[in-house]
Amino acid sequence: MRADAQRNYDRLLEEARQAFIVRGTDVALEDIARHAGVGIGTLYRHFPDRYTLMNAVFEKELDALTQHAHELITADDPAEALTKWLRRVAVHSASYRGLSAAIMENGGLRMPSCKTRLRTAGGALLWRAQEAGAIRPDAQIGDLLKLTHAMVLAAEKNPEERGLFDRLMDLALDGLRTRGKTQEGREGTPEERGAVPAAADERENAGAATG
Template sequence: MRADAQRNYDRLLEEARQAFIVHGTDVALEDIARHAGVGIGTLYRHFPDRYTLMNAVFERELDGLTARAEELAEQEEPGAALVKWLEAVALHSASYRGLAAAITEGKDSHMPTCKKVLRGAGGSLLARAQEAGQVRSDIMIGDLLKLTYAVVSVVERNPEEKGLYRRLMSLAFSGLRAE
């Protein structure tokens, strides 16, 4: 990539990240392009649609969640490690209004890299917890991520309700335990 094209790409990613934090993931793409100092055509040349842009923004941040999964796998009891990692995923998602809804959309073509990385990191923690008999064997990592993002979506819509996140996650995790 030419140096000027790389600068535009990097500026678009940074402006998109900031816009997603402040305004949510449904912010107008035209606003992102304008704040990055480029035209909308430049944005679309790099990112053909909103999901491609979102995937690129969040892909850069997934290293932290992957590292957290590896750290927890070494330090924590398997069931506790899984729960702590899902809390980290939820906290990350909550930083960007609308991210939870975008990732949980049924289409695998939307944000494929994010989904693959999250499923890989969480899948290893889930497998450990299942092997230790701490989590039901019929649960899949995609189920847990959807559940986590569903809770985040509810909390996003009810910001005035204190403690809602913890209550809902506690209730959800109670249902994960192996009998």
């Protein structure tokens, strides 16, 4: 790529990143080109459509998420490591309004590089947690990412419900953990496994009181 073309490419990426954060991923591409000091034709030569531009921006941003996954891969608690990483993914998604919807749309047809990097980084954390017996063996990283993004979307659409994302995430992660074992790995008591009706009733009553 020629030096001037590289400069245009870099400016477009930076302007797109700022625009996506401030105005959302549905911002007019003409506005991004204008702020970058180039014509819309130049933008389309580098990025044939909106999703190509989004993918390029998020590919660059995913460096931090990938690095975070590498740092967590040796954590003492593999399940907690996976949890921390998914929460970081959620923060990343919330910073870019529309990212969650874009990643969830049309399976793997849109933003393929972004999906691949996320699944590779998170997949290693999930595999380690499953090998440790802490996370259900039927869990798949693609499903966990879609679930995380769905919860981000729910929180975005209900801003008046403070703490909604954290509550949903806690429920989802509790469902991922293997049943019948405590966090220390020993076999749980019937109450811990939820096998005693009285214990289940107490939890239900507590939930009704706080809901």
